[in-house]
Amino acid sequence: MSNTESDPDDHNDHDDPDDDEASSDEEKTTVRTGRNFEQTYRLSAAEAGEFLIAVGEQLRDSDELTITDEEWELPFAFGEPVEVELDFDGMDDPELELEVELPGRPDDSAPRVE
Numbered sequence: 001m002s003n004t005e006s007d008p009d010d011h012n013d014h015d016d017p018d019d020d021e022a023s024s025d026e027e028k029t030t031v032r033t034g035r036n037f038e039q040t041y042r043l044s045a046a047e048a049g050e051f052l053i054a055v056g057e058q059l060r061d062s063d064e065l066t067i068t069d070e071e072w073e074l075p076f077a078f079g080e081p082v083e084v085e086l087d088f089d090g091m092d093d094p095e096l097e098l099e100v101e102l103p104g105r106p107d108d109s110a111p112r113v114e
């Protein structure tokens with residue numbers, strides 16, 4: 001599994017027009033089933049909130065979620081039920097962890113009984 005920590009400055013400063021051309025939709029890597037992928041971002045609370053709102057709107061309005069970055073896109077057809085986990089560690093440096101797990105939607109249909 002790839003674990004890459006991103007510096008927000010690396011993704012937001014694009015003064016070179018050649019960089020914008022290199023990150024066009026046609027050249028993005030599509031993350032597909034059969035691969036493991038992990039990306040970590042350090043965001044402000046406001047940016048994280050906007051991200052969570054966008055994810056929540058897609059969960060509410062569709063049965064597919066697509067998350068993109070300048071270099072990749074991750075389309076995901078999800079099923080039910082969605083699992084939400086809250087983990088509060090109140091000792092020493094208090095921390096709250098929110099985790100959402102979306103099960104994949106099955107691609108197969110049931111066999112026929114005759």
